Amino acid sequence: QITLKESGPTLVKPRQTLTLTCTCSGFSLTTTGVAVGWIRQPPGKALEWLALIYWDDEKRYSPSLSSRLTITKDTSKNQVVLTLTNVDPVDTATYYCARTSIIAVAFNYWGQGTQVTVS
Amino acid sequence: QSALTQPVSVSGSPGQSITISCSGTTIDIGSYKYVSWYQQHPGKAPKLIIHEVSDRPSGVSHRFSGSKSGNTASLTISGLQTDDEADYYCSSYTTSSAFVFGSGTKVTVL
Numbered sequence A: 001q002i003t004l005k006e007s008g009p010t011l012v013k014p015r016q017t018l019t020l021t022c023t024c025s026g027f028s029l030t031t032t033g034v035a036v037g038w039i040r041q042p043p044g045k046a047l048e049w050l051a052l053i054y055w056d057d058e059k060r061y062s063p064s065l066s067s068r069l070t071i072t073k074d075t076s077k078n079q080v081v082l083t084l085t086n087v088d089p090v091d092t093a094t095y096y097c098a099r100t101s102i103i104a105v106a107f108n109y110w111g112q113g114t115q116v117t118v119s
Numbered sequence B: 001q002s003a004l005t006q007p008v009s010v011s012g013s014p015g016q017s018i019t020i021s022c023s024g025t026t027i028d029i030g031s032y033k034y035v036s037w038y039q040q041h042p043g044k045a046p047k048l049i050i051h052e053v054s055d056r057p058s059g060v061s062h063r064f065s066g067s068k069s070g071n072t073a074s075l076t077i078s079g080l081q082t083d084d085e086a087d088y089y090c091s092s093y094t095t096s097s098a099f100v101f102g103s104g105t106k107v108t109v110l
Helices: none
Strands: A003-007 A018-025 A034-041 A048-054 A059-061 A069-074 A079-084 A093-101 A114-118 B009-012 B018-023 B035-040 B047-050 B064-069 B072-077 B086-093 B099-101 B105-109
Touching: A003 A093, A018 A034, A018 A093, A018 A114, A034 A079, A048 A069, A048 A079, A048 A093, A048 B099, A059 A069, A079 A093, B009 B018, B018 B086, B018 B105, B035 B064, B035 B072, B047 B064, B072 B086
Parallel strands: B009 B105
Antiparallel strands: A003 A018, A018 A079, A034 A048, A034 A093, A048 A059, A069 A079, A093 A114, B018 B072, B035 B047, B035 B086, B064 B072, B086 B099, B086 B105
């Protein structure tokens, strides 16, 4: 059974760095073709794709946030970590991690999301 | 990179069919077959209901169907049911090797 679970602080002060962890189970981050991404959703607003990391450590970022985002993975823990620097109240959102692959290029498994408030 | 454009809301009566449009450009929908649709009920994580324009994941109702023409994708829900009341988002892979989501559509079952 594939599951993903986000964890991290619920409250962050402006100008600090936000670090979120996605713990994956039921699959390996090193399996060929697998990728895990981060998507966020401000309260009452639309989904916004942030970043993606592939099994081979290739990384992709949202062009509008690339200067502030870093995505990495820890294969020993099967975790994906997202950092967002210099946060602002507009970064307040529910942050989701989700799994995709190069075979089915869509996010077919999602975590429950973690709410982050910048204040 | 701008969000894909969706109507803010669409409504229909039980049993009817509705269609949600998703307008993109030549750098996203127009370039790839990698268009997907997600259903999101309040307070829940999104759920994949369509991938690669028109493919349904296992377990997703046949009442959901997708299509694409040029830079615009569409999701049709036939035989509308009360449980279909939710927010729907389209998404596309882009020529920048990134993803982009739509602005979201609220579906109301009258």
